[in-house]
Amino acid sequence: MPNSAEYICKKDGCTLADTGICMFNNSPAVCPERLASLNDVDKTVSSNSTIAGPVLEAPEEAGKFLSSYTIPPQKASEMWRRRDCKTIGILGIPNTGKTAFLVSLYLLISGNKLPNLRFRNSSSLMAFEEIARGARKWKEGEPPDQMTMHTEIKDERTAGFLHLKLFSSTHNRTLQLLFPDLPGEWTNTLISNNRVDRLSFLRNASTIWIMVNGQDIANANSKMNTIDRIEILIDRVAEFLGSDVPHIEIVVTHRDKSGPVREKLSTLLDEYGRKGISIGLSETAAFAEPGSGLEAGHGIENLILQLFNVTPSNPVEFWPASLHSQNARSFMNIRPRI
């Protein structure tokens, strides 16, 4: 019979515990013999007790390995101080395809599909894998248009980094790349409110990528507004970084769906070039729309190879230690010149 208070009776010879049937044929709920004997039962709970189950055992302490998910800013700062490490400042409002770009890069590298770039290492391998896995879930017949990064940002002022060490056969050397895992919303608030307090990492970026959905440029309804937002973004960044503004690359995504858009952005490129900003344009396609004539990952390898040419800038702490630190206070005092 199962060990249970229901089957306790200390009456001599009672068969309740063995057969579940009281020797007097009483219902255990009301049998006076049983009810009396329950008062004497040792109520101390033990693992052998027939009154209750075993004591909850303290969970065995588990050992833990270090994580290879997104790299916290502190650790990223240490890595960035190495001469062979570059940070890419990626800005882009939501739905511009930043995540798809990174997933495409990761999958192409994992499958050794890029002729001139090879994987060497990643300290955030499981972060890439998690993003790619999230990207593998899709509705029937339709590849994902938007994938979200499953990262938990504990401190809303900071973001983690993805890390990739690559070898370029073109340059015959390796390079470590750090990509910040920024929510697209931060770009929105930079544009609309000049919110720069979370973007001090841009000071360390050797290149800034401004991601733009090519379809928004190709579409006459959205083209002017999209270009206007890009201009505000470049202005904000240039103002924030002053003379330290690095090369800015407009990275057009969804090129397989938009068709060529370079000509539509030529005025913008000329204008900022004249202002002395190093600016360029790359067209990419994480996926490949049938009939586009492009392959999945179009433009991605070239964009990465460009990074091997860029010289590093000086190291600065990524994130202010606290909002009350001297450095942070000075960031908070930035006001746009109107």
Added chain:
Amino acid sequence: MSKNSIILVGGPETGKTNYLGRLWIALRAKKYRLKCTSTPENITYVTAITEHVLQGKFAPRTEDANATREFRGSISSDDGTIVSDIVVPDMKGEIWQVAVRSLEIPKIWLEALQESNSAVLFLRARSPLIVQPIDWVVSQDLIRGGIIQEFQNDEVPTQVSILELIRFLDENLRRDADGRLPKVALVITAWDALDTDEKNAGPMAYLEKQFPLLAARLQDHLDIEIKVFGTSIVGGDLEKDEDFRNKFLSDGDIHKCGYVICDTEGSIEEKDVTEPIRWILE
């Protein structure tokens, strides 16, 4: 007398336990490059494995995670250059699998890992458990054609799991006072399952083709020294190849079966089954 602890690492059904059994058979025989110089006190674990192999079966998965699974012995090489006591802990494959997903491992096994100064890491060729998810980036025609239906795969690809295990070893293996890097033998088991071309190309070429991320990682800096081997403990499949099994039993000489393959200075060489351990200890 040097002391070495060589931990066996690998997911479920990667061949760790069967390799250990075949290794014990070889060490006892005293006609391979490595041999046991005295019979270990407790051979319960390894004997249980060898009983299966000698009857033409692969040892089944052990269910009890807490069972004592280790081999201890005194080893020397045929040329006398190696003399060592060894401890070989063999953790249940599922524990490594969970560790990759959760970063957690029972404390006693983390301690066993941190007390080890070397490891054998197992990967089984053509295993049905290998995870190589469809690369949707380049498979979109198949998706659009409806050939690949709703596809959900939450499993970590095998090469990513192996990379994580390498990272765990890199970060946790014990460094000895002599300053030498801890050694990890990456052993591809069931080598006999590959086709002739794959076998002839050797273990590194196999990794390059099947697990390019893993092969690429091995070219980068590591704080451990890794060498890749292919192995077949009896030279064929005792479970799926009835003819092979019958021949194995009727020939009746285990010492004529099994081999290890390695890439050495540009050529592919065949060695005996003790080779990964011999390389670790040399």
